[in-house]
Amino acid sequence: MTLVISDLHLCEERPDLTALFEHFMREIAPQSDELYVLGDLYESWIGDDDDSEFVESTIELFKAYSDSGKNLYFQHGNRDFLLGDVFAEKTGGQLLDEVHPYQLGKKPAIMMHGDSLCWDDKEYMQFRQMVRSEEWQQQLLSQPLAVRRGIAADLRTKSREAQENKASAITDVHPQAVEEVLKEHHAQILIHGHTHRPAFHDLEIDGKHCQRIVLSDWGEKGHYLTVDGEDISEHYFKAS
Structure with a gap:
């Protein structure tokens, strides 16, 4: 059985989220064979040398989890795009490409964080292009940890302010972006996070039935998907 999670936004300032995460990893994750984390595991990631x-x-x-013989996979989100090889090595996991192919029984699927599909949020898309550049990342990672923590805090504040002033439709995925990525990868199912709008959407693309499955962010409850063959189901839980 496969588990899929996204948008935990873990940070020291939210012990409630940490408690959910600890419960998930100790009580729920061990029942699976593999775990996919589709981005925004952390509220921010300032580099693999963070020693907190x-x-x-x-x-x-x-x-x-990985030491118990299970497979662990991570995708970058818009908050933790600096996760690197050192982090993967420490966790025993593997970093995936932005679009990851996955076979759901006989149905081809893809997994993404989903931020690259939000075409209408032009301001964010420009920001994304900047921070994903190797030059920008190298400049940031060359700064001392304390400086990076300050930069990350400032970016989080600006992001929250920007989101509050944007219409709901702008921050959702664009239908054409969804259609194009499914066609490009010859997939029928897209699983993603980022938008914090959990739902199972039925689509028809070129006469074929397709689905877009959206994961929730974590708050009062945690959220995860179970994948077993072609069966996908969602689950909410609280820390015991």
Whole structure:
């Protein structure tokens, strides 16, 4: 059985989210064979050299999972796009490309974080292009950890302010973007996060029945998908 999660937004300032994560990794994840984390695992990621106790404690939970012989996969989100090879090595996981192919029984599927599909949010798309550039990332990672923490805090504040002033439709995925990525990868199912709008959407593309499945962010409850063959179901849980 496969588990899929996204948009945990873990941070030291939210111990409630950490409690959900600990419960998930200790009580729910061990029942699976593999775990996919589709981005925004952390509220921000300032580099693989972050040595905070909080970060180390989350890495240890992932390492325990992978050490038990299970497969662990990560995609970059818009908050943690600096996750790198060192993080993957420490957790025993693998970093995936932005679009990851996945076979759901006989149905071809793809997994994404989903931010690259939000075409109408032109301001964010420009920002995304900047921060995903190798030059920008190298400049940021060359700064001391303390400076990076300040930069990350400032970016989070600006992001929250920007989101509050945008219409709901602007921050959702664009239908054409969804259609194009499904066609490009010859897939019938798209699983993604980012928008914080959990739902199962039925689509028809070139006469074929397709689906777009959206994961929820974590808050009072955690959210995950189980995938078993062609069967996909969603589940909410609270920390015990």
